[in-house]
Amino acid sequence: MNLVKQMEEGLRRWVETALAQAREKGELSYQEVPSFVIEVPREKQHGDFACNVAMLLARQARMAPARIANIIVSNLDKNDALIEGVEVAGAGFINFFLRPDWLYDVPRVVWEAGENYGQELANGQKIQVEFVSANPTGDLHMGNARGGAIGDSLANILSLAGYEVEREYYINDAGNQIELFGLSLEARYLELCGREFQFPEAGYAGEDVVETVQRFIAEHGDSLVSAEAEARIRALTGYALQEKIAYIKTTLEQFGITYDVWFKESSLHQSGKLSEVIRELKDAGCLYEEDGAWWFKAGVEEGEAKDEVVIRNNGTPTYFAADIAYHQNKFERGFDQVINVWGADHHGHVARMKAAVAALGYDPDRLEVLLMQLVRLYRGGEMVRMSKRTGTLVTLNELIEEVGRDAARFFFVMRSADSHLDFDLELAKQESQENPVYYVQYAHARICSILRQAQASGIEIKSPDQVDVRRLAADEELALLRKVADFPNEILTAAETMGPHRIARYVLELAGMFHSYYNHYRVLNEEAELRDARLILMEIIRRTIKKALNILGVSAPERM
RNA sequence: GUCCCUGUAGCUCAGCCUGGAUAGAGCAACGGACUUCUAAUCCGUAGGCCGGGGGUUCGAAUCCCUCCAGGGACGCCA
Numbered sequence: 075m076n077l078v079k080q081m082e083e084g085l086r087r088w089v090e091t092a093l094a095q096a097r098e099k100g101e102l103s104y105q106e107v108p109s110f111v112i113e114v115p116r117e118k119q120h121g122d123f124a125c126n127v128a129m130l131l132a133r134q135a136r137m138a139p140a141r142i143a144n145i146i147v148s149n150l151d152k153n154d155a156l157i158e159g160v161e162v163a164g165a166g167f168i169n170f171f172l173r174p175d176w177l178y179d180v181p182r183v184v185w186e187a188g189e190n191y192g193q194e195l196a197n198g199q200k201i202q203v204e205f206v207s208a209n210p211t212g213d214l215h216m217g218n219a220r221g222g223a224i225g226d227s228l229a230n231i232l233s234l235a236g237y238e239v240e241r242e243y244y245i246n247d248a249g250n251q252i253e254l255f256g257l258s259l260e261a262r263y264l265e266l267c268g269r270e271f272q273f274p275e276a277g278y279a280g281e282d283v284v285e286t287v288q289r290f291i292a293e294h295g296d297s298l299v300s301a302e303a304e305a306r307i308r309a310l311t312g313y314a315l316q317e318k319i320a321y322i323k324t325t326l327e328q329f330g331i332t333y334d335v336w337f338k339e340s341s342l343h344q345s346g347k348l349s350e351v352i353r354e355l356k357d358a359g360c361l362y363e364e365d366g367a368w369w370f371k372a373g374v375e376e377g378e379a380k381d382e383v384v385i386r387n388n389g390t391p392t393y394f395a396a397d398i399a400y401h402q403n404k405f406e407r408g409f410d411q412v413i414n415v416w417g418a419d420h421h422g423h424v425a426r427m428k429a430a431v432a433a434l435g436y437d438p439d440r441l442e443v444l445l446m447q448l449v450r451l452y453r454g455g456e457m458v459r460m461s462k463r464t465g466t467l468v469t470l471n472e473l474i475e476e477v478g479r480d481a482a483r484f485f486f487v488m489r490s491a492d493s494h495l496d497f498d499l500e501l502a503k504q505e506s507q508e509n510p511v512y513y514v515q516y517a518h519a520r521i522c523s524i525l526r527q528a529q530a531s532g533i534e535i536k537s538p539d540q541v542d543v544r545r546l547a548a549d550e551e552l553a554l555l556r557k558v559a560d561f562p563n564e565i566l567t568a569a570e571t572m573g574p575h576r577i578a579r580y581v582l583e584l585a586g587m588f589h590s591y592y593n594h595y596r597v598l599n600e601e602a603e604l605r606d607a608r609l610i611l612m613e614i615i616r617r618t619i620k621k622a623l624n625i626l627g628v629s630a631p632e633r634m
Numbered sequence: 635g636u637c638c639c640u641g642u643a644g645c646u647c648a649g650c651c652u653g654g655a656u657a658g659a660g661c662a663a664c665g666g667a668c669u670u671c672u673a674a675u676c677c678g679u680a681g682g683c684c685g686g687g688g689g690u691u692c693g694a695a696u697c698c699c700u701c702c703a704g705g706g707a708c709g710c711c712a
Contacts, residue, residue: 109652117655126654132692139692164655165693209712251712276711367710386710393712421638422707447639448706489647492639494705496646507674510660516674524671571651579648582660593667593676612671634674 075183076194076562077176082112084156085123085170092149093127101145104134121161121169128166139166174547177555181538184558184614191614191621192562197236200408203229205415206326207244210318211255211278214325214470216449216497217417222470223486223627224446225415226331227574230625235569240334240409243326244400247315248340249393254278259310260303262287267296286314325470329479330627337403339396348391348399351434352384355398360433370394370433372426379425394423398430405436413442413572421445444572446491452498468499477502483627484511487574510582514619515631517585521616522632524597528609533598535609545607550591554611557584558618565625574626581622588615 089110096102110127128143135142143162150160159171184191205225208218226241233239246252258278264271266287273279290313298306319336326332342348352368355361361368366387372379384395404412416423424445428438451458451468458468473482476499485502488510489495502509528535546555561580568576597608620630 111652111654113654115655116658120655124655129654129692167655246712249712254711365710369710380708383710388710390710392710397712418639418706420707420712423712425637445638450705493647494640505661508661509674512674513660516672520672520675527671575648579659586659589675590677592671593673596671598671634672 075187076566077179077183077559078563079566081156081172081176082123085112085125088150088154089125089127089146089168091151092146096145096149099149101149102131102135102137102142104131107131108134115167115169120163120167121159122172123170125168125170126166128162128168132166142166143168174552174555177552177559178543178546180555180559181543181610181614184617185538185610189617189621191617192234192565194234194236194562194566196238199237199410200240201232201237201411201413202240202242202404202407202409203232203413203415204242204244204404205229206331207246208322209246209251210315210322211251212280212318213282214322216451216468216470216473219329219470219473219482220446220449220486220495221415221417222326222329222331223483224444224491224574227483227487227577227626228413228415228444228572230627231565231568231574231577234565234625237411237569241332242335242337243333245319245336245338245340246393247319247338248343249391249396252311252315255314256307256311258283259287259314260307263290263298263306263310266291267299269299283314286317289317290314325474328474329470330483337400339400342396342399342403343391347403348396351399351402352391352395355384355433358433370398370426370430372429379429380422382426394426394430397427398434401427401431401441402434405431405434405440409440411440411442413444415444415446418445418447442572444491447494449495449497452496453500473499477506480515480628481506481509481511484514484578485509487626488578490573490575511628512634513589514581514585514623515628516634517588518616518619518623518630519632519634520592521588521612521619524612525609525616526632528598531598533605533609535613536606538610541606541610542603543607543610545604546611548595550587550594551608551611554584554587554591554615557587558614561618561622577622577625581619581626584615584619584622588619 089112090107093102093104093107097104108127108130110125110130112123112125115121115124128146129139131137131142132139140162143166147160147162147168152160156172156176157170158173161169161171163169187193203225205228206214206218206222208214214222229239229241254274254276255278257274261271261273261277262284265273266284287310290310294309294313298309301309323336352361355370356368360371361384362371363369367383368385369381370384372381382394383392384398385391401412424443427443428441431441432438453468477485481502485497486495506512525535546552564576564580568574595608597612598605600608623630
């Protein structure tokens with residue numbers, strides 16, 4: 075149930091009817107109704123909703139916008155019970171002033187929705203969100219953390235917007251970097267067993283690799299020293315991957331993220347799907363051979379995407395080849411829409427991935443890549459280079475420990491994915507008291523406090539149909555009802571634009587309106603009817619804040 | 635060189651996709667409000683050639699072109 079949308083659509087039909095009538099009467103001439111908007115004006119004095127159709131019609135009708143607007147208004151059926159007034163203003167806007175009656179449905183709607191306020195009806199679309207998908211060769215860093223916060227929140231939003239959503243983590247457990255990982259593990263193993271070793275160039279030098287090997291030795295001893303190198307590496311790699319994946323899983327769970335599917339790249343190799351898709355593409359003429367390697371023909375038009383190697387001249391497939399097979403697999407699983415949350419450093423990969431999807435016979439628009447600008451990490455004003463290979467990185471674990479999960483998750487989704495994010499750990503800690511997340515959580519805690527006190531003094535919180543919610547007549551109360559009513563629309567907009575940051579901003583605004591109200595009005599100690607109405611207002615605000623925070627993966631504490 | 639992102643108040647950012655009325659928040663600054671349902675709060679003040687230039691339009695922060703500045707990507711790495 076989306077009250078605001080209902081109102082907008084009602085007004086739209088109202089205007090369309092008036093337009094048709096004006097044309098019939100010969101007062102207005104136009105070919106077709108342009109796609110106009112019913113929007114909420116920025117300025118309150120411009121009414122509850124405004125319509126720009128007159129200005130859009132000016133050329134077609136060859137008439138001044140204001141005159142068109144007046145004609146439309148004169149053709150409106152003024153018997154509509156919800157309308158208090160209509161005016162023509164500015165360059166030709168039609169402003170609608172509504173009676174507040176419709177807002178009094180808000181409490182009931184929120185009440186009936188229970189924990190699911192903002193949930194739209196299922197739209198029958200199956201959508202997959204793949205995010206984080208960090209290599210299982212190391213810890214999760216800040217970029218992964220941002221991707222996690224954005225991806226998980228987006229998945230929540232899409233789910234509320236009516237999509238059937240699946241969250242997926244793609245485990246890159248095959249290919250070059252895994253071989254390098256294996257060689258690094260082997261070197262550490264031999265080192266720790268007191269044997270001669272050679273650490274691979276650009277190998278994984280992090281301390282975590284050493285620790286992993288130490289644990290392996292503690293469990294399995296040093297018998298692999300005498301084993302064949304291949305078997306040794308296989309055993310070490312298998313052990314380390316299992317450990318790393320489990321660790322990543324646990325860390326993400328601590329960050330509030332759980333996945334529906336953990337998809338292993340290696341399964342594409344083992345099942346033969348990878349070589350199958352390469353053969354398909356070869357047959358379809360999408361590949362060509364050059365310098366002993368097989369290339370994917372991506373740059374069909376004006377060099378939009380560069381051609382890319384899928385099979386190296388040594389016969390091994392590249393990650394891109396696996397990615398093609400992976401995306402084929404995604405679409406074979408029946409997703410209508412597939413979203414990948416990627417770091418901006420992968421942007422060059424987008425065009426050829428889409429080209430590959432097209433080559434597989436799927437509409438490339440069904441693949442949506444949400445590029446997120448990278449995180450730059452500072453510590454006390456100094457930039458910290460993030461590199462797994464050198465082992466100098468701040469992990470997601472450390473972040474959660476230092477800043478806290480709630481603050482971290484909120485911080486990452488506060489800004490749009492497009493914005494570069496400078497994250498200064500010192501600053502984040504220092505400002506933790508002033509972090510906006512506390513502002514929102516405090517609003518929730520304050521409401522809980524009111525509700526607790528009510529309960530303690532034996533005041534029942536009644537349901538909206540037992541209370542005269544029309545007692546909520548102050549401007550601030552109507553504005554709050556209106557803000558709560560906006561929530562479902564905010565979800566839809568956030569889903570359409572893939573912008574979880576909208577929810578963060580929304581809940582900040584709602585919390586701000588509440589705090590202001592709290593400082594000017596009393597809830598308890600008012601006469602019973604007014605008090606009961608205000609208690610209901612408090613409860614629907616509380617539910618909305620909690621739901622919004624829930625979307626963002628942030629807790630809603632009852633006390634602070 | 636090609637491509638992507640960014641440039642809006644002292645700072646951090648919304649708004650740009652889908653043009654609309656006087657460009658909005660938060661922080662910082664300044665001045666106020668706690669015998670009150672939690673002052674992690676509130677109220678007020680101040681702060682802007684929306685990077686520059688050109689174009690389209692009745693109307694441009696928003697669309698187009700161009701230039702400037704910062705960041706990133708351009709590998710038989712992922």
